[in-house]
Amino acid sequence: MSASPIYLGVVGVGGVGTAFLSQLARLPNAPKLVLLARSSQTLLAPTPAYSPAIPAADWATAAAGPSLTKTGALPAEEIASYLASAPGRAILVDNTSDINLARQYPTFLKKGISIVTPNKKGFSDDLSLWKDIFASAAEGKALVYHESTVGAGLPVLSTLKDLVATGDEVTRIEGVFSGTLSFLFNTFAPASGSSDAKWSAVVAQAKELGYTEPDPRDDLNGMDVARKLTILARLAGLEVSSPDSFPIESLIPSELASLPSSADGIAEFMKRLPDFDAQMASIKDTAEKEGKVVRYVGSIDVAAKNVKVGLQTFEKDSAIAGLKGSDNIISFYTKRYGANPLIVQGAGAGGDVTAMGVSADLIKVVQRLQ
Ligand SMILES: NC(=O)C1=CN([C@@H]2O[C@H](COP(=O)(O)OP(=O)(O)OC[C@H]3O[C@@H](n4cnc5c(N)ncnc54)[C@H](OP(=O)(O)O)[C@@H]3O)[C@@H](O)[C@H]2O)C=CC1
Ligand SMILES: N[C@@H](CC=O)C(=O)O
Ligand code: NA
Numbered sequence: 001m002s003a004s005p006i007y008l009g010v011v012g013v014g015g016v017g018t019a020f021l022s023q024l025a026r027l028p029n030a031p032k033l034v035l036l037a038r039s040s041q042t043l044l045a046p047t048p049a050y051s052p053a054i055p056a057a058d059w060a061t062a063a064a065g066p067s068l069t070k071t072g073a074l075p076a077e078e079i080a081s082y083l084a085s086a087p088g089r090a091i092l093v094d095n096t097s098d099i100n101l102a103r104q105y106p107t108f109l110k111k112g113i114s115i116v117t118p119n120k121k122g123f124s125d126d127l128s129l130w131k132d133i134f135a136s137a138a139e140g141k142a143l144v145y146h147e148s149t150v151g152a153g154l155p156v157l158s159t160l161k162d163l164v165a166t167g168d169e170v171t172r173i174e175g176v177f178s179g180t181l182s183f184l185f186n187t188f189a190p191a192s193g194s195s196d197a198k199w200s201a202v203v204a205q206a207k208e209l210g211y212t213e214p215d216p217r218d219d220l221n222g223m224d225v226a227r228k229l230t231i232l233a234r235l236a237g238l239e240v241s242s243p244d245s246f247p248i249e250s251l252i253p254s255e256l257a258s259l260p261s262s263a264d265g266i267a268e269f270m271k272r273l274p275d276f277d278a279q280m281a282s283i284k285d286t287a288e289k290e291g292k293v294v295r296y297v298g299s300i301d302v303a304a305k306n307v308k309v310g311l312q313t314f315e316k317d318s319a320i321a322g323l324k325g326s327d328n329i330i331s332f333y334t335k336r337y338g339a340n341p342l343i344v345q346g347a348g349a350g351g352d353v354t355a356m357g358v359s360a361d362l363i364k365v366v367q368r369l370q
Contacts, residue, residue: 006366007050007086009035009079009113012095013059015210016118016148019355020095025056027359031091031366035082036062037074039096044069050086076104084111089369093358094119097214103129106136109144114369116361118148118354123234124227124243130234143365148357150228151328151348152179159344160235160332169335170236174299177228179326179349180211180219181251181296189284189293191321199280200273207270211326211349215261217269222248222296225309229298236302249310251296253279287313293321326350 008031013021017038024030032053034045043054043062046069055065063070074082083090092108094101094117102122105115106129115137123130123146137144150156163170176182187202188195207216218224226243233240240246250257253276259265287294292313297320299308314321323329328348331341347353 004370005088006031006369007034007083007088007090008032008093008362009037009083009090010093010095011035011037011079011101012098013038014095014214015351016354016358017095018058019351020093020358021056021058021062023355023359024362027363029366030056031362033062034086035079037079040073042071042074042079044071044082047082047085076101077107080104080108080111080113083108083113089114091116091362091365091369093117093362095358097121097218099125105144106132109133109136109142110140112140112142114143114145114365116145116358116365118146118152118358120146120149120224120227120231123149124230127234127239127241143368145361145365146231147361148354150177150231151330151344151346152350152354153357153360154328154330154344154346154348154353156328156330156344157231157235159342160232163332163334163336163342164235164237168337170332171302171335172300172333173229173232173236173302173330174333175297175330176295176320176323176328177225177298177330177348178219178296179328179347180206180213180216181225182323182328182348183209183211183326185293185295186323186325186327188280189287191293191316198274198277200270200277203273204270206326209326210351215266217252217261217266221250221252221257222309225296225298226307229300229307229309233300233302233307236300238300238302238305238307240307246307246309249296251280251311283311292316295320295323 033056034050036043036054054062091114099121105122147157183206184202188197206212212219226248230240230243259269294313297312326347326349329345331343333341
């Protein structure tokens, strides 16, 4: 007997979304792509047959697919209704960083539509949304997978969930949680050798490489790391009310802090950032005088219910100082593992590795729905 078809809606075709589509095109037993959206355009397989499916691969190939319905941006409720009416189980992959779409996850889940996403916003916003998401999933018998919200494709959330589910006691989680900030400090202040790179030039490079959030200030102000720690803390059992409920050290010059988060605001920020290179150079030099390097780290002390995010200096021969490229390193201290933590390390940003986490989650959801 062949498995009944599963229907897929994908929103977002940026760095991660494009890499995801190309992985989707190669997946055996891939669900039928029936909706594909970017900020101002939506492609739909025509109803009531939900056929022909949209060809995966990339946006241009998809948009050239025959007999598709094409429209502008659709409200989340309409996307949910469209997917819920498909003649089989449905999955939404959210490859945006849109908080408004994330706030609608409960609407999708209550209708039985499973969610797969690298978008951190829904899981790190107010605790009430977190609770609503998982209660709605239970109500709609739908699944929620979001591995790439922390450490991109690295098995961070699955590891933590396994530790908790098997009865281990997680006491502390610490490390480098930002691919962008890892790349910036590894390049700007390497542990071996020296670098003349200007901070602003390395920020521009990280943006170009697709490591940053759509607005790079979300990385530089520490909020991206704070969101990841909020997600990990919640999975470890702490009721963190929101990512701004603990102190976060920002690397954004105060003079640039109030620029708007529009495309113009981002461009203005990037243009004026070189004026403040001396500030980061001074932080680097101060660490250098002590024979150390500076890195941006985070930690969760589960027993003390304490979350910290900010700059710290490290000996040059330490594991954190020696990270390369966009690598994350995440150490789980638990009762079972004792003094030697379970460590997950590897690339923590970039389209391909993030999409890998999304595709792997999709495979798990498809297997569980069949
Ligand atoms: N880049 C990385 O290394 C990692 C990213 N992530 C997360 O992955 C997500 C995507 O990141 P990335 O691909 O880099 O971001 P991009 O800015 O490259 O892409 C965002 C995409 O979302 C679309 N979009 C935004 N808002 C909406 C909306 N309301 N409705 C429909 N489409 C919308 C954009 O449309 P348009 O094409 O029209 O602009 C674009 O296609 C983010 O949540 C990010 O935090 C997680 C881990 C690592
Ligand atoms: N901007 C983020 C992307 C992954 O979450 C980062 O740099 O870590
Ligand atoms: Na991950």
